[in-house]
Amino acid sequence: MSFNAYLFFGRTCREAFTFYRDVFGGELDLVTAADMTGVPPGIDPAAIMHASLTTPHGQLVGSDDPFADPFGPVSGMRVCATLPDADAARAAFDALADGGEVHQPFAATEWSAGFGMLLDRFGTPWMIDTAIGA
Structure with a gap:
């Protein structure tokens, strides 16, 4: 990871x-x-x-x-966690989403076997991704 x-x-x-x-x-x-x-x-x-x-x-x-x-210079952030495969990424996404707010449901994209965005219950913004080639 x-x-x-x-x-x-x-x-x-x-x-x-x-x-x-x-x-x-x-x-x-x-x-x-x-x-x-x-x-x-x-x-x-x-x-x-x-x-x-x-x-x-x-x-x-x-x-x-x-x-x-409108959006100015770079501000804000998300923590991007890249996991070794879609199953591990899905598990992390689901755990972080519990009690949080899903911004983009976990799914395959043009660049990843699995990707999703959420705000966890502690207010931390996350991007959960799958390692390239996984």
Whole structure:
């Protein structure tokens, strides 16, 4: 299991991650709302729904925050826990959701075998993800 911060931007994720790639090098992958299925109505199709910068030093991830408008510079956070497989991720998600508030139900996405977002009963915002290739 690993824990990673996930950066949220107003509408500048593409610009920010392109800059981070220029600064740190690495491989950049961007998934827009137009690339995805099941995106809620009203989300800009050009919004970055998932950005991943993989470098020799590690991975930086983030997206445009589709739920905050207007949105200024990066603020707030979610704890992103990446578990080894979808079963382990589902179990963690369900346990954290007990007494909390689900923001995005746990399900497969274009980048993960299982992903979900929630606020746990203690007020901690979480993103539960499945390791790539699991």
